[in-house]
Amino acid sequence: MKQFLILGAGTAGTMLVNRLVRKLDKKEWKITVVEKEQNHYYQPGFLFVPFGVYQPRDTYKPNRKYIPAGVEFINSEINTIDPDKNRVTLEKDNQVIQYDYLVIATGATVRPAETEGLLDGGWRKNIFDFYTPDGSTALGKFLQTWKGGRLVVNIAEMPIKCPVAPLEFIFLADWFFTKKGMREKVELVYATPLPGAFTKPKASAMLGSLMEKKNIMVEPDFAISGVDAGKNVIQSYDGREIGYDLLVSTPVNMGAPVIERSGIGDDLNFVPTDKFTLQSKSWQNVFVLGDASNIPASKAGAVAHFSVGVALENILAHIEGKEMPGKFDGHANCFIETGFNKASLIDFNYDVEPLPGTYPLPVLGPMKLLGESVINHWGKLGFRYMYWEILMRGWGVPLPEKLSMTGKKLD
């Protein structure tokens, strides 16, 4: 028997194993998935928890429920990955797994300890993140009784998971406080290391004007050097200071500690990966999926989704000793909640920036690209069902994997 090993049962790992199990010959291959968490979190749901739109219980389901029959599932932390010896060791019973093929899908997590002072005094008192189940739940509790003041949303360093989430957070905050009748008591500030609301020019312009319309102040090029929790101030390397009453931080994102322990990652523990084939740059029988890789695409579920098909094709071809046919284009596609039951939608890849238009069909849409619409918002909320019942079961959706220019408007 040959061993196919998948590390991580998050968005990428779960989608892959459900599709892989239908392709590999059961008589020839044993498939094993290792995951340290008991629960699979629907991470896009964390954004809605602070505002009471979702309850914490709405954001997770047991991992095992999404692991297909015939696949071995091991609930354990991973001690080390040793690709030179095709070997992985687990914390549970010091188990050693010898593999023929390995997929690393160990994701990324927030690391508040990387920013000086972020964990001092104020953490989970008037400083929160919304990228973790605990953080989004604690922030939700805090917001229920907050009397107002200056709310600062900060991004510590790029890249981050779901790069539009901090923007969505501040748009939803504007809606939340308006609905509560206390918007005039809240000052909203968006302090970002980027030169504007977003990196790509057209989306940045559109989102920047939305910020203005909603009376949200943007502090661009703000590279945070530290937090003074005693004075409630964040500082930048170029000497700027911003006071806050409530700080909502997107801390530094890094790959899993096991990547660092194993010495197979870059400075942020992301695994060097070929951006087209999704194969490891160092080992031919290792592929890297989702947030764990260093490909220059968004760290987002949509990217994981669009890349899984390409990776699967390449893995199967590689096993058969054929040339790998799949070439990932960096396709990402994200809803951006803009508050008041509306959302925007962006669709882009390595080479094409987000453009205005309609999606997936020209004119008919029904979704609107780079504009606000109610349908986009229902698309975003409906996506939770699609995530659990279609994507995580490894079924396809009737959308092209590669970016399509249909419906997009160039100048």
Next chain:
Amino acid sequence: MADVLATVKFDAEGYMEDASAWNEKVAEAIAVREGLKLTDRHWVVIKYCRDTFTKTGEAPTLRNITKNTDVQTKELYELFPGGPGKMAAKVSGLKKPTGCL
């Protein structure tokens, strides 16, 4: 100084088109154009950027520079005001660092 840059090709944002056309004189001239006076500390960063480019084909990230040289982030911002990643790449004759999105 103008002579040094006369034959060098730049993109619309002032980054060199061809990293192999770079030399120390070109770096000095770009720095002058950007309002910088290069010191030994600048050169620590510039040399590291060039070495990294030779090895990986890309400009290093700030995190990478501070991890592998004795120049810390605060000093980087003092040496290259207004975005050390971009400015260091520019003076080192490298392409604009790719945004991570």
